[in-house]
Amino acid sequence: MNLNQLEYFRTLAHEEHYTRAAQMLSITQPSLSHAIAQLEQELGTRLFEKKGRNIVLTRYGKIFLPFVEDALKILDDGVQRTRELNGSKEGMINLAYIYTMGSDFAPRMVRKFIDTFPDYKIDFHFTVGTTGEILDGLKSDQYDIVFSSFQDGEPDIDFKKIGRQKLVVAVPQDHPLAIKDSVDLRDTIEYPQIYFSKGSGLRPVVDSMFEKIDQFPKVAFEMEEDSSMAGLVAQGFGIAVMPDIPILRALGLKTLDIYNPFYERSVYIATLKKHYLSPVAKAFIQFVCEETK
Structure with a gap:
């Protein structure tokens, strides 16, 4: 059994036609038939x-196929990572x-990195979520890099501070507090x-701010995502303690600094310790850290 036979088997299993499979593999149909016959004999x-x-x-072919696909994927991943270790600027x-x-x-950050290093050919995949969700994804190898809040009890994650986010009170322009x-x-x-839901990394932060004044607000709605919170504030459903993000000004909201209790949240770039990172991922991390010094 060799690699070519496994590649031929996978392609034929997907195409279900010898002529089409042979054309895709750039081999003759007799060569494909011979390779499959040898594999079946083995x-x-x-x-x-x-x-x-x-x-x-056949029933046995269906059993064999997922093992072949897994093996070929592992091999492809190994080839890709070996090439990356050789200094590739692609990934x-x-x-x-x-x-x-x-x-x-x-x-x-992504735009500045791409513009600064036009010779890099990087395919970025983006995901957004709460701190808990994306850190879980980081630990399960779904993500290479995460921008998040700090989370205690994560000894396998390396957190590097890359900035601060000030919390403000967002109100409509015609609200009594807008003066x-x-x-x-x-x-x-x-x-x-409008309050952060329990799944948000900011919920305990805002809770602690109200605990410091020994009072708790009347919660009209709980939201996980702050642009949606801003939308509700803009429509008069309530006010919100939230990060000072650009969408607040885009929606015409008034932002009020909080002088008691004052709070600024740190944000971090997070990666798994003792975990493989491609050269392009390392280059992006270094770029972000330098840009946010």
Whole structure:
């Protein structure tokens, strides 16, 4: 059994037609037939059977196929990573980030990196979610790099601080608080609030701010994602304690600094410790860290 036989088997299993499969593989049909016959002889079973003008997998072929596909994928991954280690400027980066970094920071960093290094050929894949969700994805190898809040109890994750996000109170322009430029959080208690849901990494932060003044707001709605929160504020459903992100100004909201209790949240670039990172991923991490010094 050799690699060519496995490639031929996979292609024929998908095409279910000897002529089409041979054309895709750039070999003759007799060569394909011979290779499959040798593979069947080695396995001691038939892998294909005729069905009209086509051929289909036998019961044993169906059992064998997923193992072949897994083996070929592992080999392809090994080839790709070996090439990357050889200094390649090509590759893929799976980048995930929290909602508050999706409207400006993450897209801006990727654009600046691409413009700064036009010789790099990188396929970025983007995912947005809560801190908990994307850190779980990082640990399960779904993502290479994450922009998130810091999370305690994660000894296998390397967090590097890349910036701060100030929290403000967002209100409509016609709200009674809009005459102010800054507020004590106590000033907000009498008004309904759009609040972060329990799945958000900011929920415990905002909770702790209200705990410091020994009061808790009237929650009108709970939301996981801050651009949706801003939309509800803009439509008069309540006010919100949230990061000072660009969409607040785009929606014409007034932002009020919070002088008591004052809080700034740090944001981080997170990767798995002792985990393989491609040269292009390392280059992007270094770029982000230098840009945010």
